[in-house]
Amino acid sequence: MHGILQVCCPDQRGLVAKISQFVHQWGGNIIHADHHLDEGLFLSRLEWELAGFQLSPSATRTEFTPIAQSISAQWSYHTRNESPKLAIFVGKQSHCLWDLLWRQRAGELPGEITLIISNHQDCAPIAEQFQIPFYYITITNKSQVEAEQLKLIKTHDIQLIVLAKYMQILSQDFIDQCPPMINIHHSFLPAFPGANPYHRAHQRGVKIIGATAHYVTPDLDAGPIIEQDIVRVSHRHTVADLVRQGRDVERRVLAQAVRWHLEHRVLVYHNKTVVFT
Amino acid sequence: MHGILQVCCPDQRGLVAKISQFVHQWGGNIIHADHHLDEGLFLSRLEWELAGFQLSPSATRTEFTPIAQSISAQWSYHTRNESPKLAIFVGKQSHCLWDLLWRQRAGELPGEITLIISNHQDCAPIAEQFQIPFYYITITNKSQVEAEQLKLIKTHDIQLIVLAKYMQILSQDFIDQCPPMINIHHSFLPAFPGANPYHRAHQRGVKIIGATAHYVTPDLDAGPIIEQDIVRVSHRHTVADLVRQGRDVERRVLAQAVRWHLEHRVLVYHNKTVVFT
Amino acid sequence: MHGILQVCCPDQRGLVAKISQFVHQWGGNIIHADHHLDEGLFLSRLEWELAGFQLSPSATRTEFTPIAQSISAQWSYHTRNESPKLAIFVGKQSHCLWDLLWRQRAGELPGEITLIISNHQDCAPIAEQFQIPFYYITITNKSQVEAEQLKLIKTHDIQLIVLAKYMQILSQDFIDQCPPMINIHHSFLPAFPGANPYHRAHQRGVKIIGATAHYVTPDLDAGPIIEQDIVRVSHRHTVADLVRQGRDVERRVLAQAVRWHLEHRVLVYHNKTVVFT
Amino acid sequence: MHGILQVCCPDQRGLVAKISQFVHQWGGNIIHADHHLDEGLFLSRLEWELAGFQLSPSATRTEFTPIAQSISAQWSYHTRNESPKLAIFVGKQSHCLWDLLWRQRAGELPGEITLIISNHQDCAPIAEQFQIPFYYITITNKSQVEAEQLKLIKTHDIQLIVLAKYMQILSQDFIDQCPPMINIHHSFLPAFPGANPYHRAHQRGVKIIGATAHYVTPDLDAGPIIEQDIVRVSHRHTVADLVRQGRDVERRVLAQAVRWHLEHRVLVYHNKTVVFT
Known part of the structure; x- marks a missing residue:
């Protein structure tokens, strides 16, 4: 210990x-x-x-x-014998959720995945498969949704939130009241911030795509970067290929960032990070 | 053959x-x-x-x-037995020039480096060392400078221009009259276009830096990408370290793009490239 | 199509x-x-x-x-509308099995995972979770085991066998009667063939570890290489860290090789491969 | 300072x-x-x-x-204001020598390249170009050659020897009397130790080649590894292409190892290294 x-x-x-x-x-x-x-x-x-x-x-x-x-x-x-509680926020896409659940089971993540929150029902069967409570909260009134989410986070004493392709913009007020949040950005920031990065990368003819894991701040996609990685692509790759390869690099980068955070290796200062690896 | x-x-x-x-x-x-x-x-x-x-x-x-x-x-x-004539445009920094000259001597580039053009005298000794004609053309009146450059290019029947850290913006008119031009961009486009990319990358706390070789079009830094590569960095790297590592990736990426062009592997369409490797 | x-x-x-x-x-x-x-x-x-x-x-x-x-x-x-049948052979370790099952569900692998064969019961719950038939065949008499396996392969018209960390040596006779087999080797061949590669890599103080996916031939670990990849390591990584990072690179490399095979991109000649990507 | x-x-x-x-x-x-x-x-x-x-x-x-x-x-x-004296040993191939000389001039290597020793005259013009004393010592009687080399090393108070593709086996006695020596091995050790690694890599159909910089010990190619890196290759690469790409990775890896040594970042223990980067 x-x-x-x-x-x-x-x-x-x-x-x-x-x-x-x-x-x-x-x-x-x-x-x-x-x-x-x-x-x-x-x-x-x-x-x-x-x-x-x-x-x-x-x-x-x-x-x-x-x-x-x-x-x-x-x-x-x-x-090291603490096991902090995590909440995973997820949308329709399951690859990062799968990966985190698998790694947690394999002993790679020193924490406990306590609950999964989603605005879609797509990932409910995966939660059931892993026997993790799944909270489906529909997006009707954003502030009401955030209030419900916050209540869950407080009730379960969540210490880290992982946005595993949650695809929703969070209010500053919500962020302020939450424990640290790690987001995976489907792009190699600061290139292609915002929506549809793989379409735009294909259009631009880039030879490399990437992903970025960062802490969430109210300034969208501009929080402190924890980890980035890339994969080489060529003209032979369609947008669908880029999306597939993007999934691979996204889940790898997100898992790495979450592990480093849970091992207390990341310090934040001046909107950037030191990662003591 | x-x-x-x-x-x-x-x-x-x-x-x-x-x-x-x-x-x-x-x-x-x-x-x-x-x-x-x-x-x-x-x-x-x-x-x-x-x-x-x-x-x-x-x-x-x-x-x-x-x-x-x-x-x-x-x-x-x-x-394959053609040996097209190249002109290298260079500024104060010599790392890409060195690398191209060395590779040409080592038989890695199927072309002939016919002349070097610069707006600074810093690289003159290197040109002399390799016995390549060096043309120092001061930037006083841009259109006059471009006219002189164009004359050299036409006179020597130059078939490829390599902007090896030339750091000057070229007029659309000049570009239109020139043979193909390959530029090395000191960044992983489309992130950090423009000046001081390494300072901005350090400020942003990125974990990866890169370089991009592309054909020159009048739209600054937005021409068809030929090759990109990256290098991992950490909080331990100062701006000076990023600049040093950037030099390594810049010269590697530029040489790769020039070789592929000279081997007739690159086709341009819709502002992007197919590279048949 | x-x-x-x-x-x-x-x-x-x-x-x-x-x-x-x-x-x-x-x-x-x-x-x-x-x-x-x-x-x-x-x-x-x-x-x-x-x-x-x-x-x-x-x-x-x-x-x-x-x-x-x-x-x-x-x-x-x-x-392209064929969906060949795969059998996955697995031992105690589940990471490659998980990954293949998840990718198949996500539409990344153009084939059908028809059955899972193992000499251990550890992965049975995963097979159940994905509702794939799981055959537990204990290793008592090797030729009898292989006979049973072969019967399953013939009965189900299996067209590709994936050795996803099966850890058993197969007889030449068995290999001869089987459809193509892809193995993932827990090392960057030809370095560290055989057992305990991560301990030996750590002992040797290497700065890079890797994995190799190859077709199986009777000559152990010497079949045609389809794909290899690496990950950087440092003195800060323990053997356990190397094993964890090895899992990541193993599953990535194996999935890539299986996909390329299923897309008919791999040709074998002279104990090596052409991969038309 | x-x-x-x-x-x-x-x-x-x-x-x-x-x-x-x-x-x-x-x-x-x-x-x-x-x-x-x-x-x-x-x-x-x-x-x-x-x-x-x-x-x-x-x-x-x-x-x-x-x-x-x-x-x-x-x-x-x-x-940091010390400037230790280096001797570079070189054979016929010049790419690593060039690279070290260029980097030293560019301020990347905190040391002074005092002399170049070779058993061939091929690199003499490069030494002249950079105005570094070049000692051509023919290999007739090995112990005599080593005696001459040792005299130069002692006379000039050399503190680091870099074997930049020297391609000769050194006697244990010589190694024992020398300051630290860094060698670049034209392969990704421990794969393909010994001669003609690129031919053997091509023959084996590997998808990745690499290079290894290590301290020299009497046990050939088995000294403590300082740095390794790789480059991806495919069936489209001939042996000549592998050699060319090998040169790139060799010079990069060697320069990195030399810089780390000169910055006192490398500690050796149990035939491996800690590199504090």
Whole structure:
């Protein structure tokens, strides 16, 4: 079992020494540590063995709070045996949902998929197959829908929302009240933002298509990028081929981003991310 | 020695039979042939051994003309022992120029680099090192500069212009009078068109950067794409690192596009390309 | 609907003309054609619209037979509306099975998954979930097991066997009596053939791991390669991480190979393949 | 200006605290730090600003020695303004030599290319072009040749040898007396070790070729791997095409490995490497 500390603060002398000394004085043995400096910000992730570490998670938080205050840090502390609860939002397309469910079962995602929310019934059989509660909420009145969704999220103590091809624009108010949300964008941002990217990519004759996983912010498709990947295409590929290949890269990129988030490897700053891999 | 025929025409029955019959009746043995259909257009490339083929290049063109007319084709015929003349336009940055010169010497580019044109003197020593005539034409009056350039291109019978980081906008009139031009765009189009792409990519926190080689059209950075490639980056890369990695991918992509063009593998239609590789 | 003709024969003059003339004279409009020459062998794939083509599949075979004989060709003819029957052989690991089942449902694989055969019961629930017959055949006496498997394959008229992590060595006699078989090798052949490739890759400190899909021949792991792909790894990846990343690349590579086979894009010669993509 | 400390020692509690405290107490501000644990070994790299750091390089070494002894560490300390001297060994092929020379000129390699040694005269004009001393040492008596080479290396205080397609086997005795040596292997190790890898890859019909940069050990082609990369190939590529594409990936991989070494990012342990990028 490991403890994982993420720290983000203004750069100042002695930060690594101070933080690693904290871990050491309570008996923690650091197994990975990574520190980065960008635009005057210090970003850090430490992972240590809990065997021999004298503090419980809550005691760790209590003891680290004055240190964090002294360096004006934003920070979080987690242990590897936590299993945070996820909600997956999905539309008609099932490929990312399938992939996340399969990976969770295979032990690749350290979290629990607690519920699936959709504005379509297409994916209900998949939810049933995996015995995950499926909430079909029709889009009639957007604010009412969001209120229902929010109630589910709060009731089930959801800690991460994954937009697995949900295809709906969310209100700023909703986003503000939600836990972190990861979206998969069906394109290699910032190229082809918005609708029908594969048609537009085919029209433009590009030789590469891609996908982007990012945190959701009110500014559509412009949130911090977590992961991107691409696949090569040629004139021999039809739009249908691009869509098919896009599905492959979308599910791969989304799963990677979700795993990194759940392993507390991602820090956000200045609308971009550090991913400590 | 090989003959290479490129054909582009409205789709109609019997095209492959008609064209391959032409090659066969004059004794040509086809070694590669590739045909593609898109949006009602038939696009084709045939390559055959000249050993046993009874027609000279000019006789081939004469004999094929009536066939081409009967199918309303745009077409070209080349042999592999031609060595078309290239002009390289370059600015201050030398990495693409170096790479093209080295590859030409190594026998990778079936053409002759006849002259180098620049609006800066930075690359003059490289031209000298490779003993290629270097024309330094200062940008004072754009139309005068273009007139001088055009004179050189006509005088030397240049058949391909390579914009190897030339960084100047060309007039429509100039483009219209020139042979085909290939440009390397320092970005993964259509993301980050225009200036300072690496700064903007770093600012945006992208996880992948790329480069695009395309034919030049009057519509800046929107000509038919020949080749694209990418390289992965992370938060650990500074803008300087992105620039360095960008150089690598730029020179690779540009050289690939130039070689494919010189091997008569690229057909242009509807502002995109078929690359018969 | 399309007709697809694959031809492999000793090179001789006029082959493209002869074959395309055959398609044309019966009213077929070629939409893709690709010809390749290697070591004196001519390899060709033609795809044409069946609308307007005057021959049924059986008549096509009858009419093409004398042509094929005149050029000493090995050949096959298929139409796109066939849906060949597949058997999937699987062991304990389910990732490739899942992926193939999902892709088949999503319409990515033009075939029917008729049965699943395994020497373990681990994947039985997945077969049930997708309502595919699952045959659990324990390995006690190898020749008896193979006899049972062969009976199933013959009874159900299986046309392609996919070894989706089956992990058993098959007898030459069994292979000889079976339809084509595609195997996924959990390594980037020819590196790390045999067992435990990920442990050995980790031990060796490689920076890239891969997977290979190939046709099965009696010579273990040495059959014609259809597709390979890789993923980058670093010192930060444990053996468990390599196994997880290996699963991703394995399922991607296997699905690609199976699709290409089902689309009649793969020709085998001299223990290697041409893949007309 | 930065100081860079590499440390490798048996794992024990408090290492990060102890090392970072050392940097902090002398006024160093850490800008990058990366720590890794594998098989009971702690591997670490710290980089800090020299502005404000109170110790000269030699004083740093003096002060850190007792700390290193107390943790049984192998370690090194360097500053970014050092410019270590390189010797490049080369055979007949020039592509890697060209690339390294160009990159050094472009400021991509933080070192000085002091001399070029070859058993052929082919690359002499390139050395002249870049005004680097070129030593042509014919292979008559191997031990005599190695003695001459060793004398040059000692005389010029060479700190890194790059085997840029040198194609000769070195004696264990020679290797033992030399500074670190980086070799580029014309293959994706461990596939196709030894001679003619591209012919053998073509023969085997692989879909991917690659290159490997590694430190030289007496065990041929089995030293610690620093970097690998690949390029996709198809049936359309001849052996000559593979050789050409191999050149591209070889020079890219070699340059990357050399840069990482010169930036003190590579630690060797158990015949493999950690690359702190």
